[in-house]
Amino acid sequence: MDKGQMKKGVLEMCILHVAASGELYGYEIMKRVTGAFPEINESTVYAILRRLHADGCTESYTGETSGGPTRKYYRITPAGKAHLEKMLSDWREMLEAITSLGI
Numbered sequence: 547m548d549k550g551q552m553k554k555g556v557l558e559m560c561i562l563h564v565a566a567s568g569e570l571y572g573y574e575i576m577k578r579v580t581g582a583f584p585e586i587n588e589s590t591v592y593a594i595l596r597r598l599h600a601d602g603c604t605e606s607y608t609g610e611t612s613g614g615p616t617r618k619y620y621r622i623t624p625a626g627k628a629h630l631e632k633m634l635s636d637w638r639e640m641l642e643a644i645t646s647l648g649i
Contacts, residue, residue, distance in 0.1 A: 555633070561575060561579055561595055562622060562629065564578050565604055565621065566622045566626075570619065571617040572595060572618055576588050576595075603630075605621055606618050606621075607619055607621075
């Protein structure tokens with residue numbers, strides 16, 4: 547099994563989960579994910595976020611903070627929610643199978 551591919555899938559699920567919590571700007575999503583996975587570099591999170599956006603799982607808009615620079619905000623789309631639910635279902639099934647083996 548390719549460890550990198552498995553971790554990438556878990557990161558994708560985590561990024562979508564964070565995006566589903568509300569409209570967040572990219573840096574905020576990146577900080578939450580790297581807080582949970584400190585060994586992951588920022589560019590990896592942004593690359594996955596861009597791919598999710600290109601795949602229609604998130605949408606973005608530009609917003610301003612009071613007096614600050616414009617920021618790109620992301621929100622999950624209905625397609626993204628469906629993709630997240632499928633990933634979570636697969637994840638739970640895998641955990642159940644692993645647990646049944648006593649691992």
